[in-house]
Amino acid sequence: MDAHLTCRAERRFPGGTTVEATLQIPAPGFSVTVLFGPSGSGKTTVLRLLAGLERADTGSIRLGGTTWSDANRGIHLPPQARNLGFLPQAYSLFPHLSVADNLAYGLDVQPVPERAARVGELLALLDLQGLAERRPAELSGGQQQRVALGRALARRPGLLLLDEPLSALDQPAQLRLRRELRDLLRRLDIPTVLVTHDRAEALHLGDRLVVMDQGRVCQSGDIQAVFDRPTDPAVARILGVETVVRGEVESIVEGLATLRVGPARILAADPGGLGHGAFACIRGEDVAVERSSGPAPGSTARNRLPARITALSPEGALMRVGLDCGFPLAALVTRQACLDLGLSEGDQVCAILKAAAVHLIPHD
Amino acid sequence: MDWQAIRLSLWLASLTTALLLVLGLPLAYWLAFSRRRWKFLVEAVVAMPLVLPPTVLGFYLLLAMGPRSPFGRGWETLFGRTLPFSFEGLLIASVLYSLPFMIQPLAAAFAAVDRGLIEASWCLGVSRLRTFFRVIAPLSWAGILTGIVLAFAHTLGEFGVVLMVGGNLPGRTRTVSVAIYDQVQAMDYGPAARTAALLLGVSFLVLTFTYALRRHQRKPWTLI
Numbered sequence: 105m106d107a108h109l110t111c112r113a114e115r116r117f118p119g120g121t122t123v124e125a126t127l128q129i130p131a132p133g134f135s136v137t138v139l140f141g142p143s144g145s146g147k148t149t150v151l152r153l154l155a156g157l158e159r160a161d162t163g164s165i166r167l168g169g170t171t172w173s174d175a176n177r178g179i180h181l182p183p184q185a186r187n188l189g190f191l192p193q194a195y196s197l198f199p200h201l202s203v204a205d206n207l208a209y210g211l212d213v214q215p216v217p218e219r220a221a222r223v224g225e226l227l228a229l230l231d232l233q234g235l236a237e238r239r240p241a242e243l244s245g246g247q248q249q250r251v252a253l254g255r256a257l258a259r260r261p262g263l264l265l266l267d268e269p270l271s272a273l274d275q276p277a278q279l280r281l282r283r284e285l286r287d288l289l290r291r292l293d294i295p296t297v298l299v300t301h302d303r304a305e306a307l308h309l310g311d312r313l314v315v316m317d318q319g320r321v322c323q324s325g326d327i328q329a330v331f332d333r334p335t336d337p338a339v340a341r342i343l344g345v346e347t348v349v350r351g352e353v354e355s356i357v358e359g360l361a362t363l364r365v366g367p368a369r370i371l372a373a374d375p376g377g378l379g380h381g382a383f384a385c386i387r388g389e390d391v392a393v394e395r396s397s398g399p400a401p402g403s404t405a406r407n408r409l410p411a412r413i414t415a416l417s418p419e420g421a422l423m424r425v426g427l428d429c430g431f432p433l434a435a436l437v438t439r440q441a442c443l444d445l446g447l448s449e450g451d452q453v454c455a456i457l458k459a460a461a462v463h464l465i466p467h468d
Numbered sequence: 469m470d471w472q473a474i475r476l477s478l479w480l481a482s483l484t485t486a487l488l489l490v491l492g493l494p495l496a497y498w499l500a501f502s503r504r505r506w507k508f509l510v511e512a513v514v515a516m517p518l519v520l521p522p523t524v525l526g527f528y529l530l531l532a533m534g535p536r537s538p539f540g541r542g543w544e545t546l547f548g549r550t551l552p553f554s555f556e557g558l559l560i561a562s563v564l565y566s567l568p569f570m571i572q573p574l575a576a577a578f579a580a581v582d583r584g585l586i587e588a589s590w591c592l593g594v595s596r597l598r599t600f601f602r603v604i605a606p607l608s609w610a611g612i613l614t615g616i617v618l619a620f621a622h623t624l625g626e627f628g629v630v631l632m633v634g635g636n637l638p639g640r641t642r643t644v645s646v647a648i649y650d651q652v653q654a655m656d657y658g659p660a661a662r663t664a665a666l667l668l669g670v671s672f673l674v675l676t677f678t679y680a681l682r683r684h685q686r687k688p689w690t691l692i
Contacts, residue, residue: 155587155591156590156591157587157590157591182590183587183590183591183593184590184591184593184594184595187593188591189591190587190588190591192584192587192588194584196582196584196585196587196588198585198588198589198603199585199607200606200607209589209592209594209602210592210593210594212594212598213593255588255592256591256592258592259592259593
């Protein structure tokens, strides 16, 4: 069966930049597809292609049996004909209209009583009661975000496009709204495509992940699967895996691969399809640091690597420990642990790493 | 004072401004948003009256309206009268002469409207035309006001083009600036001084009013 949304399109900009938009939403109803990547990777362009604000040079976009765009047949539905809800990054509320008029803006074809009823519903849904007569300039960032979302929802769109919906807010508001937004989207039961460059936001809000870099889609699929098993090192780096190193596969015994990285050896679960080279992706959270260098009885961790501390830098409640164990390795530990062990630069320590936490990407 | 000339000038300026507004909204929209490569040509043509001597513009207009040009002949067969030295001819000349004073403030104001607002409107299913009237025009009110004021004031004060195209027929083509010129030529300084003072006062009042309305806009020091 065909996917609900199929987008396979390309936009070429003058000057040589090309952005490729390849994504699918399997079914109608609630799902959040996250477009993830560094700034300049083309995420917003993909959203604009879906919205019809950019015209694809090749390829096609189809939603639920309707062709929105088909470069070969010269089809390009304007945004007005796509029945979508678009939340731009800057919110773009109409500054000369009140909150109620902003919400009702797209409803002008409906009779006045229905319009008023819908505005009332939206004010209640987004917790904006009492603000109906305010101008956008008189609202807080979070309120503006909710008005913009309400305006996008007013016409009951078939697809919701959110461009960095939380990035304009301060940190506490972001954390609070992440959960609220996901709950709201679930209740609305509309397929959503969301752009973000924030890993935590992607993990909180998304079901499916499309990783983009330099105008092309590097990997897409179920969000946890992509985070756990990036298919190439660029994706791993984009996803924020602290350590990505290349090594040689020495042996594979009973599903356990031994990777030689410089002078060090790392044991890792065999993902299958290994040749002689592979990238090891190791998250800082998965690396522990110990003072003793001898074998520890009663530990399941298969990797104990002698290491020297090269750098210590605080990251919120955590401390990032830069290690040299023949290759650069980063560990994230709590500050208290760091104090208790009295870690300082130049110390000889032992890096502890479960084989299951090392993700190998075949690379010859 | 020559009240007949004053009335004629006010009527001419009002009609010119109204015509320019109707013409100017779509033309300025096109200039503000079109991505055509040859747009600069249209921009240059629109700006021409700013630098062209009025006599030169008047001369070519006179030729274009004359019985030897297809336009002049066409007008005559359609309406049964000739254009040169008529009020209609003067009106056409005024519209062309004041074109940049309407177009430039409009186009600048339209182009300054946040693109994101326009796109947000489209994505809410609102057509381009309705987006213009619901978003672009309301947010460009200061530029539209400036265009109206400048076009009106500029038409009120025009002289060279009037002489070339309209001549000096009382009640038909004799405008207030021509009247002042005539009075001075006839050494009739009293009425000339009163009429000049009236024009000075009107110009000052209109500009003061415009600046006062726009005083909260970002660039108070320029009208365009």
